[in-house]
Amino acid sequence: MAGIDLDRTTDFKTWQCRSCDYVYSEAEGDPDEMLPPGTRWADIPADWVCPSCGAAKSDFDMVEI
Numbered sequence: 001m002a003g004i005d006l007d008r009t010t011d012f013k014t015w016q017c018r019s020c021d022y023v024y025s026e027a028e029g030d031p032d033e034m035l036p037p038g039t040r041w042a043d044i045p046a047d048w049v050c051p052s053c054g055a056a057k058s059d060f061d062m063v064e065i
Contacts (some may be wrong), residue, residue: 015041015060020053024060 012027024030029037033051036042041062048057 008050012038013041013062014065016063017050017055018059018061019055020050022050022052023063023065 012025014026015024016022023036024041026040027037027054029035029039030051031037033048041060044057046057050056050059
């Protein structure tokens with residue numbers, strides 16, 4: 001499958017806010033925050049904050065659900 005980066009289409013991760021337990025799923029994105037499905041955590045700007053509590057992006061941990 002030339003031209004397809006399989007690493008970018010599989011193995012989506014989930015991130016959880018340590019402050020309020022908001023969960024961000026790369027597979028689902030967050031359309032309310034203008035983050036379409038498939039948006040990787042690394043592609044979210046460093047100044048993005050938790051939409052639930054305002055915590056910094058650095059206050060999130062990758063989790064397995």
